[in-house]
């Protein structure tokens with residue numbers, strides 16, 4: 001089967017960039033990305049390509065090239081479903097906030113709604129692709145919904161998890177380490193897999209396209225994120241030990257990373273990992289393990305989250321302790337709010353939790369992030385529901401200029417590793433601050449020696 005028409009439900013951080021790259025690399029395929037969120041679709045269609053809703057290096061060029069030719073963004077979900085031979089489901093699957101599994105399990109309500117919508121609209125056979133990250137065996141539930149419509153339409157369900165990282169999404173999509181496709185072992189399942197392989201093979205070498213059964217594919221996605229997050233928690237655990245022993249975590253990371261069995265990537269100690277997925281996917285893994293009675297397995301993975309929470313909390317605690325045990329009324333400047341550099345995504349960013357702790361201690365927070373605005377910052381804080389929204393609004397102020405944000409501050413906390421922070425005139429910043437001028441570098445971004453030579457009391461993670 002040759003695919004000529006693709007629909008993607010969900011125009012978010014995954015759906016948008018993924019479909020833009022498919023459209024660019026497959027000019028013979030019409031790709032329509034649909035979403036219920038009208039404002040988001042309007043932003044994807046904005047005449048000014050710089051206003052698309054997601055900031056990713058290189059994304060606006062790719063969208064700009066394909067949009068209106070074979071890449072379309074629309075709120076007409078039914079029409080796009082009806083026309084497509086292959087439908088990606090790329091909707092959000094957050095941690096449940098209610099009922100059984102609250103705070104642990106993945107909330108699959110959006111997934112189920114998509115399945116029901118497809119079942120209602122489809123008039124001919126279709127391939128349904130799980131692009132969202134899902135608990136292992138979700139395809140079973142999807143199949144049950146889709147196969148019980150009684151309209152004779154046949155569906156094949158594939159799992160094709162996405163491994164892109166934000167900030168490098170375009171590069172990751174153009175040159176993925178691997179593309180994973182899981183499907184049924186029946187001839188129909190294998191045909192569906194081959195149809196999707198043929199789409200990716202337009203730019204991904206075939207030897208990097210991995211075919212498995214559905215369950216392996218679903219579970220591999222959760223496992224990959226768990227392993228990645230575990231490395232960060234592991235090095236962060238060691239960072240605390242370094243601080244007690246005069247070892248330096250950067251040196252330790254380098255020393256162990258040169259062992260080819262360990263490898264050098266993902267060993268950067270930090271204020272804690274953030275992002276919409278690591279925590280959610282590990283909690284999901286823990287929940288599934290517990291559901292199967294595998295308590296030791298669950299406890300093992302839960303420790304990754306416990307360590308990460310500890311790392312965020314001890315960062316804020318250290319700021320308070322170092323500032324003579326009180327930050328009440330003190331101006332503390334945050335550089336960075338996004339959960340990592342080169343993205344405007346702030347979901348689960350460590351900065352949110354550090355700010356929450358410091359506001360509890362009555363600090364006044366000034367913030368500069370090159371891509372995040374006050375509205376988003378307040379929405380992140382209000383989501384925690386720690387205090388009244390007005391109190392959050394009175395406690396944190398976003399600046400457009402980093403130097404203004406830092407002037408008269410007691411301390412600066414670096415929460416995101418934006419490259420531009422390294423290029424600032426730190427002498428000028430030092431001169432404008434109250435003394436002693438403290439810098440808490442949650443990303444080990446700056447040169448400790450240079451900072452101390454200027455006069456800063458400079459503290460980083462793990463040294």
Ligand SMILES: NC(=O)C1=CN([C@@H]2O[C@H](COP(=O)(O)OP(=O)(O)OC[C@H]3O[C@@H](n4cnc5c(N)ncnc54)[C@H](O)[C@@H]3O)[C@@H](O)[C@H]2O)C=CC1
Pocket residue numbers: 009010011012013014015034035036037040077090091092093110113114131132133134162163164165166276277
């Ligand atoms: N953000 C990331 O870097 C990665 C995310 N993932 C996974 O991909 C999935 C999507 O993540 P994001 O793109 O970050 O989420 P997102 O929240 O940015 O986008 C999801 C979109 O789906 C839309 N939506 C929800 N229900 C809908 C429905 N019934 N009909 C039409 N549209 C609907 C929402 O309005 C939203 O715009 C999640 O399962 C996530 O775990 C996987 C790899 C990377």
Ligand SMILES: O=C(O)[C@H]1O[C@H](OP(=O)(O)OP(=O)(O)OC[C@H]2O[C@@H](n3ccc(=O)[nH]c3=O)[C@H](O)[C@@H]2O)[C@H](O)[C@@H](O)[C@@H]1O
Pocket residue numbers: 133162163164165166167225228232265266267268269270271272273274275276277278339340
């Ligand atoms: O499923 C997902 O959503 C994605 O989750 C992560 O991607 P992402 O969260 O976008 O970004 P990462 O580069 O993994 O960083 C996650 C967090 O860990 C932190 N981190 C990362 C690496 C490191 O060495 N140290 C460290 O503190 C980052 O600052 C960030 O807060 C995975 O890397 C992707 O493969 C996956 O597709």
